[in-house]
Amino acid sequence: MSHALDLIHRVEASVGRALVGKPEVIRLAVVGLLARGHLLIEDVPGVGKTTLAAALARSIGAGFQRIQFTSDMLPSDVIGVSIWEPGKSEFVFKPGPLFTNIVLADEINRTTPKTQSSLLEAMNEAQVSLDHTTYPLPRPFMVLATQNPREHEGTYPLPESQLDRFLLRIRIGYPGAPDEKSVLRGAGSPVLEALVPVLQAEDVMALQEEADRVRADESVLDYIMALVAATRTSPLLSLGVSPRGSLALLRAARAQALADGRDYLVPDDVKSLAVPALAHRVMVKGRGAQGGGLDAEAVLRSIVQDVPVPR
Amino acid sequence: MSALFALRLITYLLVCAGGAALALAGLLGPVGGAILALALTGSWVVDQVRDRMPVRPIFVWALVVAAAVAIALDLLYLAQNLLDGMVHLLLFLILMRLFRRRSLKDLRDAGFLSFFMLVAASVVTFDVSFLFVFIAFLLLCTWMLILHHVVSESERAKTGVTDLTAGGFGPRSLLFRISLAAAAGTFALAGLMFFIIPRVGQATLPFRAELGKRISGFTDRVELGAYGEIETDETVVMRVHFPERVKDPERLPSLRWRGLAFDRFDGRIWEASPRRRGLLRRDPSGEFRVTEPRGAGPLVRQEIFLDPIGVDAVFAAPRAVRIQMQVGAVGLDEMGSITTPASSARLQYSVDSELEVTPPPGLRAAAWPVVSQLPETARYLQLPPLPDRIRALAREVTAGSRSPYEAALKLNHYLSTQFTYTLVLKQQTTLGPIEEFLFVRRSGNCEYFAAAMAVMLRSVGIPARVIGGFQRGEWNPYGAYFMVRMKDAHSWVEAFLDGPGWVTFDPSPRAAAEEAFGAPSAAVLYLDALRMRWYRYVVNWSLRDQVSMATSVHRGASEWRGSLLGWRDSLRAVPRWWVAAIVVLILVAAWSLRRYAPGAGRRAAAAGVPRFYLQALRALARRGFRRGSAETAREFSQRVEGAAPPFASAVAQLTAAYERCRFGEGALSPEEAAALDASLAALRRR
């Protein structure tokens, strides 16, 4: 137990050296990693999305790829392609950039729905199917996808059914003034290269398994059910959280408990993760596909503030 | 209890408070009170069954018309005066609202109208009980207004009111605490405003006030052998306050309150011969100069509140030198009796008196029994035909005296030691009352003592008169004044001595007899002090008081600036009782605002919650921290830590242990359990 906590603290400290002043974002990224989930980062450019992903990859000694999505990108550009090798007279699979541990899928809403769905399917099943052959993706595997919510021009917003595949949706936000200053002073980028792995891929998988063993009391499970049920009956939402969403919340909460050094869940784990784990899984009534007006996070926050917590 | 039910209940209570005000003011007799109570009960019952048994509107209208006709007749013919008629109309309107209650508006109107009951009462009463009704009304009315506000707002928005009325309507409910704080604030502010709102002039008494409250008993003559209950009537009729902070007023010599002087005795009755009453005019300083001080005794200023007792006398410690009184003129006769035409109302006046000292200064061993200085000497030596043995007794007692003073002292001593004081008076013989007292019964009340001494003084040639007034009364330490009751009515003697003039002698051994009664309880004293202040600072509050308050506050403020020790005086400038009341109110308000924390948290007795955590929650609830229903233990802990740093470590420890026991599979080791007990104790103790 304390060993796990120690490892997690080392990762967080290591990432924290590169991404200054955002401990809660780092915690969410680590939670995503431990829960075998993927992160959707919604933010304007230049707040450290790449730094976060790269630093996380370096800290766990894993492979890292960045895919910059554009509108003319094809599915094969992501998952790879089978190439005829005349010398061997057989098809050789040329794996795409997806075949690594940590993937930063930048501006995922810039590409066509086809390419998006090929990425998301791969993400979901941790494998790539091509020409009747399946190629498993390396483990651990984690996608950090980003999209800029302010842009409408020439974008293809992810459909709600696809958003469901992300464990958490988070925002990084601008750093606080003192931290921004220390970034300017150079505390940030050169550090990235200097980061050394503080744990290995096997450790990550061991931690993931440990997260699965975190004890969830009956009352906490009831609390999750109550939260999810509240999203389904809320008059403000036209689409509540699916069963997949409640599972995701439980998984994330377990990882969070582990990262907090506990082998049992407390309601706080659930409560603090409810908004990042559920907000992208609901649809607000009377709202366009991309937004404005009431946002789902505000609705969820008000739900979380109303649902009674187990005593 | 639903919010609407609570609102109804409070409205009814408000109407009851208004009714109580009317009853205390004498506007609602026992019959009227019973009718009102009956009607209120009836409307309550009707309200309960209205939904089940709809009343035909024709009946309602018939009732209303009948009542309206009755009210009109009442106003025109039946009621004793306009005020009574208005009160009846008011009651009718309120009851009509309550009977035909359809919406919140009717309840609210009934509540508003009951305020006018208070107004009606204020016109005719000035009793301190009005204060209690006032406070009760204030508490109820803030509660009713807040409740009405909440219910009507939520009715309008078509939502429930559970959020504000969490915890019901008991003394711990949020709504009640808000209304209590509002009432406390309103009361403090109303008090402040009351004192500050400029008065145009003189405070007047409510009209009709004298009708109900006149105390009968004190008469303008002394009739021997005809006594009723005067001597045992405990009603306080006069209160004497020393505004100049006389040190230890109980030790002042020979304090009694002189009223009327009697010079003519017909064998049974002492009374004043037809007086030549002069009118005293106000001098430029606004005072009435009664006489010149002799320059012997201490000058003491008294502030006197006198209830109407049926005589026009102005009571004061002898010898009154100056009087300050808000009337145009006072009467003064040659015997020093001061009278005022406004005697049917409560009087408030200040008197400067020069107290007598013993022995009287300037005594001359003059020729006796000739008195040269006194005009109309014969008047004070007048005697009816007397049995010889009275004269003989007087000569016997005074034998060997070298001066009238000595003779008077001897008589005084003789009467006060050889005779006993009693209230049980029964005629035993057919002798004259003085003769029976001196030779047969040898006991009597003060009037016998005074009459006998005056007769004996006159019989030996010393001019004397009988004085009617009050003895000193009880000292009330809570209000620093003498409380003079009806039973303190007293008689004594004044004898004229060459040199000092009229000198007081009090032969009755009354004080010794009365010590057996024992002192009244603190509660009685306190209540009377309250009454005194009520008269002094509320009922009689006037422009003059405001001016003097302003100057004393100003003086106090400058003194405070001047010296650090001056704070005592500046506090003294404000009535101390009010300061105390305001401080108490602020404390009450702070106490009730203290727990503005979210409610709920009582159903935590669910399975699995460790006992120590429940105890901790209870301990924190007592300190005003309540865990909200959607608040996790950790958030609650952080909130408490932020608001009350002293508890931070204890709460954090308890919360961590709670989480482990509740959601994990942890069990407490004995050491941990001991540590938790210590934390719990810390929460409870501090």
Next chain:
Amino acid sequence: MKWPAFPQTFPAPARRIVDSEWWWQPFRPRRTIWPTRDGWWCLFVVIGLGVAAINTGNNLLYLLVSLLLSLIVVSGVLSEQSMRGLRLEADVPEEIFAHTPAVFGAALANRKRRLTSYSVTLELLARGGPTRFIYLPRLEAGHERLLTWEEIPPARGRWRLAGVRLTTRFPFGLFLKAGRVMLDRDVLVFPAVQSISSETLHRLVGDGTSTIRRRGRGHDLYNLRTYRAGDDPRLIHWRSSAKAESLLVREMEAETTEDTRVVLSGRGERGAARLEAALSEAASIAVHLARAGAGVELTGAGLFVPLGRGVGQARRILTELALYDPRAAGADAAAPRPDAAGWRSLREVRVELD
């Protein structure tokens, strides 16, 4: 012939604020206070009793007058306490469609450090006064609550919102303390967008049953052909190349939803109802196509939105349709002709306004 000029960038349409009183804003009081009916009664009684007290000099009347006065003051203090530090942030949905319930929301936050706010009401104004009320019994310090309500826009085009304001009658219901009116501004209402009927869908995929099959940049295979210099190497189909032993490249089928021009024909002379229905249909088609990833162009009398794609294009078209009035377009502003410069041949969907 010259096309009407169109701005290149559009502000978010709902946020166009028409506030002719901007200069007055700094001088407007933050809160207004006005007696309620009960409050007026209370004031009348104070004055009446005050006169009576002065005339009679009865101190108990003075006491009752000061009771009423201090009730008024305490009421003012408590209601100020309730309203102080409350921050209302009201928001308009970015897309509002005619005849469709739009959810409006206002986040009400209590920014005070310690004190709870009690009994505040959000009044939804309408012509002639507030009609609906959202009542919030309490809001703890530091908490935030989301208040929502629905409005159904009567028609497309500019729509003047009546506004909302935060009020309280706390604690005694004697005075109404109100914040500034918010949301009293013009918003743009798009034509109603319905789901596409099967009939319309039919029209979109052509006149017959066959799908349009042409080369394009879609993802489904349309044809294979030999590699030519300049082809994107990513398009080489290795499996087929191996069989054919020469490099074959894939030609992909165009997206089933191809770029489309929505043509509004006619001038809406057969009545407003018909015009609105037609514009709603045009909007539905455009949104459907844009969501599917196709490029959409819109033309009509005095109206031209050049080809574009994505959410931005959908919004642009909706904005134009919201404000479109063919009868005001002028007689000479005919529909664009095919021979005009910059004309591209696209599949056309015709929507009759007449």
